Amino acid sequence: MDQRENFVLCKKRGETLIRKPGSLNGYDFIIEDLQDCDVFILDHTSQIQIDDCINCRIFVGPVGGSAFIRDCKDCRLEIACRQLRTRDCERLNLGLYCYTKPIIETSTDISFKCWMGAYPGLVEHFKSADLDPSINTWYKVYDFNKDEDFGGKMHWAVDMEAPAEYWEVPCEGEDGRPSGPLENPVSLPDGTRYSPTGSVSAPRRTSSGFTEAALLDATVTLSNVQVTAAKKRLTKKEIEQRRSLREDKLCSGEELSDDEDWDMDEYIGPAPEE
Template sequence: MDYSFKLGTCVADFKQHLSVLPYLTADYSLRQVPKMGGCDSKSSKGSTAKPKAKPSKVKKKNLNPADYVFSKQTDAVLIRKEGSIDGEQFNLEECKNCDIFLLDTIATSFVDDCHNCRVFIGPVETSVFIRNCTNCSFVIACQQYRCRDCQDCKLSLYCGTEPIIESSQNMQFACFDFNYFSLRGQMARAGLKPWNNKWWMVYDFNKNEDKPNWGLLNQDEASSLLRLEACAAVVTPEELENERVVPITLGSRPWPTKETCFVVFLPDSETLVEAFLSKATAKWAICRARSMVLQEEQLKTFFAWAKEPKLASKCKGQEMTGIQVCGQDVQQQVQDALTLTGMATGAKNIRIIPEKETEALAKSFFETWKDEV
């Protein structure tokens, strides 16, 4: 398959829709990847600050394109282990009834004309583009997700930006639910923060109010989308039972209670974020989580309740993380957790949004304010 042709198609396709939603230029503007001729997108980490330069990779020689595609396979188990893709582009095409596991970091990925397959696509630094697939189950971790001309597919998704569907029907989405020993390190190498997951914020270019083209997949089904016995030789039962790398969030599902608590972590608090999520998973339901850089006016609005005049300027141009949890008496329980446990040592970097401000500020933070490049 001619992947240089795919690049032209993909870029033209994205440009066609940028005029429809101007804000999409932040999340879905494209650039070429000087790797294997594929489509990539500018990595949006929700930051207006100049991104940190990534370490330059040693240029690889003599890559064989045939090693970076599964093509025209039927009734097969297809696995790529850690280190076998190593940040290159990897594509799937014309596979039928296959179990596919890409257990490595990937630059970008196309999936075309696959049917009745069960597919895991490991941490993807930029975009996954799925086209003309039917009755497939996907478990994907990526910065950007898009599908076109697909039908009857189920997804367990981690996506750092809002997922896009186009000309597709009966697409079902749930939060990412899969685990193996290397996943955390691979997500870090791909620049994906495990908690910054917008799996539920799906944008449909062909929205149909009378008959929606997408819906929510029961979260209990997400863990069974893959036939795990097919990868038992490389992913052990112990790995699957480890604490989740990507937390399960409710997103737009019904929340078990209206009692919520909105916790904000100031810049450079990733260790505290992970500790809080570990505690939250055991005690409360995690509604939603997000990392982003707020603009100056947004910071003023966001911290208007605070009695710390320098708080907004302290966060200017830097990424913050917000986590909203819900549960019975959750506000007091979170307060106790942050003052009476080991997390108290990081109290100066954590703020609890006042209860009366929670609804409005959470809506702005998680829904209204868009990422900027």
């Protein structure tokens, strides 16, 4: 294989395409013009571009920089990255670890859930990509087109209660034997953690002493966004005040504090009547 070809997958149809651990070692990678393919990038990279893919399943190990997904349709992706940006995509199902808030642009029917990928050596790849698995803002989506109507289509949704169905990818060494145990260092939203058997360990408690699963669960729809999350309750007046403050800061390019980033941290909806 030409050395350059090792870092590009292009113009494939109906194939299973694999890059094994140690084959990329932090270099950039490009995935382009694939249809009906299964792709497994089982190594850490510095940046990845995924363009013009249709009806593919794409598994991407830790990306130390940005992951760009553009002009893709009807794909399932499991991806861990520092920054995610999608543009002109439709009907994507994303299992995501993202160190910063994911960004979508002119995209519709994008579904987010927490990263549930597992393969041997994944813990070390997170370290090599300089990603902290305890910091995962996959659900704090920023939509550049949140006020635009794309024919009534939903822009994006997050699922905090997705079942713990891991995408496990065993790897074989040169001798044909398993190269090591399956790993996933990223906790689920309720605090449960992956174990090599495919089950999950007991949920951790929050600082208040309760597990996340014991908090209020709610599903709401707001500005083309469907959100499922554990949240506190706010009055209508508080909602409008926080929404206005948040939009002003976003428009000016200011960073939101944890208190102001209320989309996922507090309940969107009127408090119950006393």
